[in-house]
Amino acid sequence: MMSRIGKDNSSCDVESASDGSSANEGASEISNNLDHDIAQLTKLWSGPHEHLSRTVPGRLRLPISTVKMLVGREGNYSGRGRFSSADGCHVLSRYLPVNGPYRVERMKSRAYVSQFSADGSLFVAGFQESHIRIYNVNRGWKVQKDILTKSLRWTITDTSLSPDQHYLVYASISPVVHIVNVGSPETESLANVTEIHDGLDFSGDEDGDEFGIFSVKFSNDGRELVAASSNNSIYVYDLEAKKLSLQIKAHMSDVNTVCFADESGHLIYSGSDDNLCKVWDRRCFITKGQAAGVLMGHLEGITFLDSRGDGRYLISNGKDQTIKLWDIRKMSSNAMYLLKDDGWDYRRMDNPPHARTLKHPYDQSLATYRGHSVLRTLIRCYFSPTYSTGQKYIYTGSSDSSVYIYDLVCTHNSLDFNVLSFAG
Numbered sequence: 260m261m262s263r264i265g266k267d268n269s270s271c272d273v274e275s276a277s278d279g280s281s282a283n284e285g286a287s288e289i290s291n292n293l294d295h296d297i298a299q300l301t302k303l304w305s306g307p308h309e310h311l312s313r314t315v316p317g318r319l320r321l322p323i324s325t326v327k328m329l330v331g332r333e334g335n336y337s338g339r340g341r342f343s344s345a346d347g348c349h350v351l352s353r354y355l356p357v358n359g360p361y362r363v364e365r366m367k368s369r370a371y372v373s374q375f376s377a378d379g380s381l382f383v384a385g386f387q388e389s390h391i392r393i394y395n396v397n398r399g400w401k402v403q404k405d406i407l408t409k410s411l412r413w414t415i416t417d418t419s420l421s422p423d424q425h426y427l428v429y430a431s432i433s434p435v436v437h438i439v440n441v442g443s444p445e446t447e448s449l450a451n452v453t454e455i456h457d458g459l460d461f462s463g464d465e466d467g468d469e470f471g472i473f474s475v476k477f478s479n480d481g482r483e484l485v486a487a488s489s490n491n492s493i494y495v496y497d498l499e500a501k502k503l504s505l506q507i508k509a510h511m512s513d514v515n516t517v518c519f520a521d522e523s524g525h526l527i528y529s530g531s532d533d534n535l536c537k538v539w540d541r542r543c544f545i546t547k548g549q550a551a552g553v554l555m556g557h558l559e560g561i562t563f564l565d566s567r568g569d570g571r572y573l574i575s576n577g578k579d580q581t582i583k584l585w586d587i588r589k590m591s592s593n594a595m596y597l598l599k600d601d602g603w604d605y606r607r608m609d610n611p612p613h614a615r616t617l618k619h620p621y622d623q624s625l626a627t628y629r630g631h632s633v634l635r636t637l638i639r640c641y642f643s644p645t646y647s648t649g650q651k652y653i654y655t656g657s658s659d660s661s662v663y664i665y666d667l668v669c670t671h672n673s674l675d676f677n678v679l680s681f682a683g
Contacts, residue, residue: 272618272627293626297572297586298668305348305649307331325350348649355652355664360681363400366390371414371636376424379644383427385415391429393441404441409450410458416637417474421481428484432471434462436486436496461486461494463506473515473637474563479522487517493529493539507548509537515637516563520587521570526551528573530561535594536575538587552590556583556622558597558614559605562637567650574653576640578605580615580633582655583624584667595621605634628665630678631657642667 307323328350332342342350368388375382375396381403382394389411393404404427408415412432419428425442437456439448450456461472470490477484483504484496493514495505510531520526520538527539536554543551559578566573575583597619603611610632631638640655643664653665664677 272622272624272629293584293668295586295625297567297584297625301649301651301668303649304345304645305352305651307346307349322349322353325353344646345649348647348651352643352648352651355677356679357677360679363394364392364402366392372417372639374418374639374641376420377422378646381420381424383418383420385418385429387414389415391415391418391427393427402446404448405446406439406441406448407450409437409456410435412471416472419476419484421477422479423481426481428459428475428477430472430475430486432489434470434472434488435460436472436475436484438498459484459496459498459501461488461496461503463494463503473513474517476518478519478524480524483524485517485519485527487514487529489513491531493517493527495527495541505541507539509539509550510535512560515561516575518564518566518573520566520573521568523570526570526587528564528566530564530575532560534558534560534577534597536561536564536573536585538590552587552592553594554585554587554590554623555595556585556619556624556627557581558617558619559603562633563639565639565641567642568645574640574642576633576638576655578633579617580610580629580631582628582631582640582653582665584626584628584653585624589623589625591623606636609634626667626669628653630665631655631661631663632659634658 307328328346366386366388368386370384370386372385373383380395380397382396383391385391389408391406391408392402394400395403408429410431410433415429415431417430425440426438427441428436428438430436435458437458439454439456443454445453448454470488472486472488474487475484482498484498486494486496488494491508491510491512491514493507493509494503497504509529510533512532514529514531516530518528520528525541527541529537529539534557537550538552540551557575557577557579561575561577563576564573571587573585575585577583635658638656638658640653642650643652643654651667653667655663657663660681662679662681
């Protein structure tokens, strides 16, 4: 079905969890609080123990200073004699990365992808000149692995570390994904010279023309890979059997991003240039290739998805210059496609000012975060780490050479986000 785009003059948009109506306030208002289960979960994971109020006279105002938190711990007001994980997150989440930036290294070509390992000890960066470097953060950003890739086309489009951090896969504008052992003692890894970079072929029997892989991710058990491609498909590769186990024509356009929803590996999220997020349940769609549901709300293509890891919540970055927070329990069985002007191209053109006021008439997202810029390339966004922040924040790259950090629950003014500039 088709529908037309409406206008939205707000700069922060929070969806009502009770009746599905939009609760929009202007930028000058005190912000909307996200009234939803995820807001309560986030507060539980990143808020101080309720007994800490004994150390603070009067009404307890958040955030509580680190000094008062330490006084509460020494006074054993929680009855445990130590910080809970939520107490620790409450302290650590106040210390965002505000110093710097400083240059670790200068390469001959542009960095296209980068990401920390799950525990934050490693940092992987992929460059257009066929290099991938893995830096050991705990050892002063020393190069732990210098990888010269094989069969690169234009750039490295994505990388993924295995859960045990022993293997890395890298993708390009090609149906072949390569895997390399990064746990070996050698620093240099030259493809099929000093080390073997095995090629994993994602082209199935139904594929005619060659295609590129835009996104690839390990499953939580390290036994499978899921990939998103330029031929509108998503793939699952069985690493133990060394063959494709699943291929789905998932979208009407390029699939830019894909990930597993949780540890089980049953649910998969995908995002495409058809503006849709889709949820796939591998337990029930094998014969029909039918999505479990569709999430509508973006007005332009989706560049990246990140799962909260609980099989329920995810965030998406879009070419409409927004991040959206989703609860898959609100998904639909059918998509409403929008009539819009296709003359705008995010790779070559700035976002027109009037586009900032447009709103999807059937937006199913819980909240929308604006301020960053999604232009030129497939910009990523992520939930902040569970162990240090309780996933209290969302952070994203931006085409203005900055990193933006948003409070997930919108507890501050709608324009009160942190911007870390990397320009210069």
